[in-house]
């Protein structure tokens with residue numbers, strides 16, 4: 611997978627690519643990330659990349675010329691998904707990250723200020739993504755979020771991720787609690803079932819905890835699932851259903 615990033619502040623993204631899983635997948639040649647500064651394609655002598663909005667109003671707009679020139683230089687219009695990171699995009703989900711991880715070439719366009727000239731969206735952009743319902747000062751951090759989410763699920767990248775999928779409920783529910791040693795810390799004991807070695811009971815406990823946590827923090831996720839009688843009983847006992 612190759613990812614080209616077009617940004618005004620690519621230096622925001624660079625250090626995160628040199629750590630952890632993202633570093634490892636690049637070293638294993640599963641992922642190549644090329645960071646580009648849009649200013650390198652500015653056409654006028656002041657190297658300007660933004661201009662005032664037609665019709666007036668506050669804020670600046672990213673000019674079309676540098677973005678079209680950059681995409682042409684990357685020779686990517688034919689083959690790549692050109693993804694514009696914007697709060698107006700469709701929500702980034704695990705499913706979106708997993709399906710993008712199967713592509714060979716992505717171009718990530720990071721907006722700034724009031725965003726890009728609409729003609730960039732009309733002619734170049736194939737997908738618009740948002741990372742949540744809040745506004746960031748630019749698309750760079752969103753692009754990094756997307757690169758991280760893709761990088762950790764790249765086919766053959768990890769092992770940990772592929773085995774995590776064995777958990778049948780890991781896709782739909784929030785994660786269950788985790789503990790490590792010591793068995794007692796600050797007067798708090800690790801739940802007895804986890805040290806019992808009884809694998810069936812451990813799985814049941816983890817499922818119940820994941821279900822309860824989801825009901826508490828993300829009832830919207832539960833709404834999408836078909837709950838069994840047993841599920842409902844678990845939630846009733848916890849006072850999370852009636």
Ligand code: 6GU
Nearest residue numbers: 695696741742746748752
């Ligand atoms: Cl993709 N960009 C910006 N600037 N703000 C955001 C976002 C993206 N997603 C959520 N907020």
